[in-house]
Amino acid sequence: MLRSDILAKFAELRILSTPQRIEIANIFLEKPQHLSADQIIERLRESGSRVSKATVYNTLNLFTERGLVRECVVDPERRFYDSRTSPHHHFYNVDTGELSDIPSDSIRFEALPDMPADSQLESVDVVIKVRRDSSEKLS
């Protein structure tokens, strides 16, 4: 993604631009993907960048607040951040930890429950857990 596009996105979301934030946004906006803080740090290191851990965490929180990425809660061990912010759902392979998208139109609801009193809908998140990976590892 072009730097100018990233700057435009930052402006739109009221995110002050810094070199570190641009580097992190650049990884996410390259393509829709699911990354943990650690995976971000790994990617930054690979490309020779030395953004600190604290800054990565702070930046992820900021990006989430501002809607540049979406947190997806699926693994109690660590948080994943999803650069696809449009509504969609996930497959989660419990054996490999792999997380993949389900296009939102391939799940349709025939019925949805009433909301509890005084509360308004925020999101509907479907996680389909699957087992066994392609290498057919036996238990």
Place this chain on the structure above:
Amino acid sequence: MLRSDILAKFAELRILSTPQRIEIANIFLEKPQHLSADQIIERLRESGSRVSKATVYNTLNLFTERGLVRECVVDPERRFYDSRTSPHHHFYNVDTGELSDIPSDSIRFEALPDMPADSQLESVDVVIKVRRDSSEKLS
């Protein structure tokens, strides 16, 4: 729930019976509910019991493995355990952290996606996030 029922459940699930495990199972089986490790410990303390933290965690892992409770991943801060093990879904109030059940028949799918290659379905978990609590706290 009667002690004899708990013992029967333990036998069925190949869980060795100990006083600590019975106390914890007793809390869960009283009624369907969602509890974190900390909430379990709190409940135990209230009733004068002194089960150690380590034992609570070990027991929750054992109960989950054996299917006495189900882990539900909804809050990145802590794990919740659900004593309703039959298929159903959840409301999660992001303001209050409250977790409540959605009867499984009040959500019906019109379409479900194909599974990825070589993987078999484990579960379909729907979390409907809602905002704002009944006390109408303004932002």
Place this chain on the structure above:
DNA sequence: CTCCCTGCAAATGCTTTGCAACTAA
């Protein structure tokens, strides 16, 4: 005896925070 459980304390691992130095408008 032998196996397994309990509980304490220590260790782990992810995430947050305090704070001093720095950067940009």
Place this chain on the structure above:
DNA sequence: TTAGTTGCAAAGCATTTGCAGGGAG
């Protein structure tokens, strides 16, 4: 100047683990 950011190290928390003592069969 002045608010806001970075990075380091330290702190925080939920959870796990090591290990000694203990209980059931």
